[in-house]
Amino acid sequence: MAKTDDPNPDSHPQGGTVPGTDGDRRAQLVDAAVDHVAAHGIADVSLRRLGAAIGVSHRMLIHYFGSKEQLLVEIVRTSERRRRELLSQLRLEPGLSSVEAARRLWHRLTDPGLAGQERLFFELCGQALRGRPEAVPVLDGLVSDWLEPLVAAETAAGADPVSARNRARFGLATVRGLLLDLLATGDRAGVDAALEEFLRLYYGPE
Amino acid sequence: MAKTDDPNPDSHPQGGTVPGTDGDRRAQLVDAAVDHVAAHGIADVSLRRLGAAIGVSHRMLIHYFGSKEQLLVEIVRTSERRRRELLSQLRLEPGLSSVEAARRLWHRLTDPGLAGQERLFFELCGQALRGRPEAVPVLDGLVSDWLEPLVAAETAAGADPVSARNRARFGLATVRGLLLDLLATGDRAGVDAALEEFLRLYYGPE
DNA sequence: TCGCGAGTGTACCGAGTGGTACATGCCGGA
DNA sequence: TCCGGCATGTACCACTCGGTACACTCGCGA
Numbered sequence: 167m168a169k170t171d172d173p174n175p176d177s178h179p180q181g182g183t184v185p186g187t188d189g190d191r192r193a194q195l196v197d198a199a200v201d202h203v204a205a206h207g208i209a210d211v212s213l214r215r216l217g218a219a220i221g222v223s224h225r226m227l228i229h230y231f232g233s234k235e236q237l238l239v240e241i242v243r244t245s246e247r248r249r250r251e252l253l254s255q256l257r258l259e260p261g262l263s264s265v266e267a268a269r270r271l272w273h274r275l276t277d278p279g280l281a282g283q284e285r286l287f288f289e290l291c292g293q294a295l296r297g298r299p300e301a302v303p304v305l306d307g308l309v310s311d312w313l314e315p316l317v318a319a320e321t322a323a324g325a326d327p328v329s330a331r332n333r334a335r336f337g338l339a340t341v342r343g344l345l346l347d348l349l350a351t352g353d354r355a356g357v358d359a360a361l362e363e364f365l366r367l368y369y370g371p372e
Numbered sequence: 373m374a375k376t377d378d379p380n381p382d383s384h385p386q387g388g389t390v391p392g393t394d395g396d397r398r399a400q401l402v403d404a405a406v407d408h409v410a411a412h413g414i415a416d417v418s419l420r421r422l423g424a425a426i427g428v429s430h431r432m433l434i435h436y437f438g439s440k441e442q443l444l445v446e447i448v449r450t451s452e453r454r455r456r457e458l459l460s461q462l463r464l465e466p467g468l469s470s471v472e473a474a475r476r477l478w479h480r481l482t483d484p485g486l487a488g489q490e491r492l493f494f495e496l497c498g499q500a501l502r503g504r505p506e507a508v509p510v511l512d513g514l515v516s517d518w519l520e521p522l523v524a525a526e527t528a529a530g531a532d533p534v535s536a537r538n539r540a541r542f543g544l545a546t547v548r549g550l551l552l553d554l555l556a557t558g559d560r561a562g563v564d565a566a567l568e569e570f571l572r573l574y575y576g577p578e
Numbered sequence: 579t580c581g582c583g584a585g586t587g588t589a590c591c592g593a594g595t596g597g598t599a600c601a602t603g604c605c606g607g608a
Numbered sequence: 609t610c611c612g613g614c615a616t617g618t619a620c621c622a623c624t625c626g627g628t629a630c631a632c633t634c635g636c637g638a
Contacts (some may be wrong), residue, residue: 191585207502209415212625224626225585234626285501294500294554295491296413305556335566336573339541339549347545349501350511360541365543367573397615418595429617430596440596 182251192230195220198238200248203241204282208289213237232314238300245305252280253311265324265369272341272361285351312338333368340364396435399424405443410488414447414495444506446574451492452513459517471575479545482554490555502539505521516527518544539574546570 198220203211206219213224213234231237256271275284291308305354313334320330344364348357404426409417412425419430425446437443462477481490497514500507519540526536550570554563 176463190481193445207499207504209499209504211626214625225588225628226586228627229585257554285498289553290492291556292495293415295494296415298413298415308556309553309559325500329569331562332565332569335553335562336550336570336575338547339553339566340546342552343545343547343549344542346497346548347515347541350497350514354499356537356541359538360545363538364542364546365536419597420595431598431618432598432616435615 190224195222195227195230196237196244199237199241200244204245204286208238208241228362235300242271242290242300242303245283245290247302248283249287250307250311252283253315258313261268263369264319265365267319268365268369271362275341275345276354281349284345288346289351309335337368340368375427401433401436401448402443402450403428405447406454409447409490410451414444414492415499419443440505446494448506448509451489451496452488452510455493456517457515459521462521469575470525471571474523474543474571474575475567481547481551482560487555494555495551499537514543515544543574546574 169336180355199216200218202219213227217224219229227234231240240349252274258272288305290301290304294304313331316334316338317327319328320333321327325333342353342362344357347360350358405422408422408425423430423433431481433440433443436478437446458480462480468476492501493510496507496510500510522540522544523533523536526539527533531539547567550563550567553566554560557563
């Protein structure tokens with residue numbers, strides 16, 4: 167009856183938060199997988215190619231993750247976690263004016279070293295909008311994750327709650343759109359100039 | 373030497389602009405293909421599934437387009453053409469204030485009937501950023517196509533050329549970001565409110 | 579020293595892919 | 609009436625895919 171050869175087959179340890187010996191290898195593999203996927207895309211990845219790229223056989227990926235589907239889920243989850251960590255680093259430095267804080271945030275977001283991660287983000291958006299199951303979780307945090315700190319910043323700057331939320335959502339959309347523009351055109355100067363135009367309107371001329 | 377059986381094999385007529393009997397069938401097929409792809413995604417389409425969905429055998433798709441690759445190119449091109457036609461319909465009606473024109477444009481863009489097309493657009497963006505060859509042309513028109521009419525509108529409203537370009541690029545990015553927000557969250561009211569916030573800042577309170 | 583279990587590689591399977599070869603049916607002109 | 613060319617279907621090919629079966633090699637406890 168058993169579909170596999172082993173009565174306790176390929177346990178693909180749930181690693182996750184456990185830093186045990188199992189989870190080590192698992193976490194190491196998923197980290198390498200995310201790096202590869204950020205560099206080469208996730209759309210047409212295959213277990214064999216991915217395995218060859220990160221130095222294991224596709225058999226091992228099945229062993230550790232159970233199936234390709236679960237490996238992709240893990241990759242998306244880890245990529246989301248990285249993005250979240252990036253977001254948490256973007257705490258506002260107290261002495262800074264809002265516009266200057268926004269400017270620094272933009273420059274951190276557009277660091278060329280993050281380009282792969284950003285491209286992966288947009289790629290996952292596209293797939294998530296199509297309902298590809300492992301990518302759908304991206305949609306959940308797409309707006310809400312970023313809205314919360316932005317709204318907090320707006321209210322701290324004295325906006326009433328409703329207008330704070332609207333302003334935050336508007337600002338997030340603009341930054342996203344400019345990021346896509348930058349990735350698509352590579353026109354750093356042009357996009358930076360458009361951002362300055364945005365900042366001037368958003369935070370007033372001063 | 374010939375790889376195919378026929379000395380004049382599967383001519384996959386270049387149809388294109390020619391409305392002859394060949395191009396008719398070809399154009400009809402590519403139209404149906406775009407519809408299907410807009411509804412079900414382009415990422416994992418196969419000739420067999422696509423053929424079954426639009427009522428031909430995969431053999432016929434190869435016959436008319438030569439290869440899957442060329443069919444995808446044709447699909448992207450046609451989808452781009454549709455988008456361009458949509459854009460050309462969005463002429464400013466003379467008697468309208470700028471803000472009201474922008475509001476109408478937004479409502480047309482977010483027509484639920486266009487959701488499939490918009491999703492396809494973002495899906496293609498994701499693939500194009502990865503360098504998938506048939507999707508790359510999307511990147512070319514991504515900014516420039518829209519910038520031109522927007523810049524024209526800005527200069528007509530009295531902005532100097534440099535600021536017109538920056539404003540247009542900024543506005544385009546915001547609308548794109550809000551569109552992605554809407555597709556991802558479905559929160560029509562929230563996104564509309566954010567758009568109103570944008571319009572208030574962009575065109576002044578008046 | 580033995581054995582056992584975890585980790586790993588290799589070979590394989592069925593399914594699905596893009597693409598090809600060939601047969602068949604159909605229609606218009608001689 | 610016949611015939612040639614086009615459209616289309618069916619069967620097939622080589623290949624890759626995700627996933628499985630099994631053999632092998634270690635290290636470690638008894």
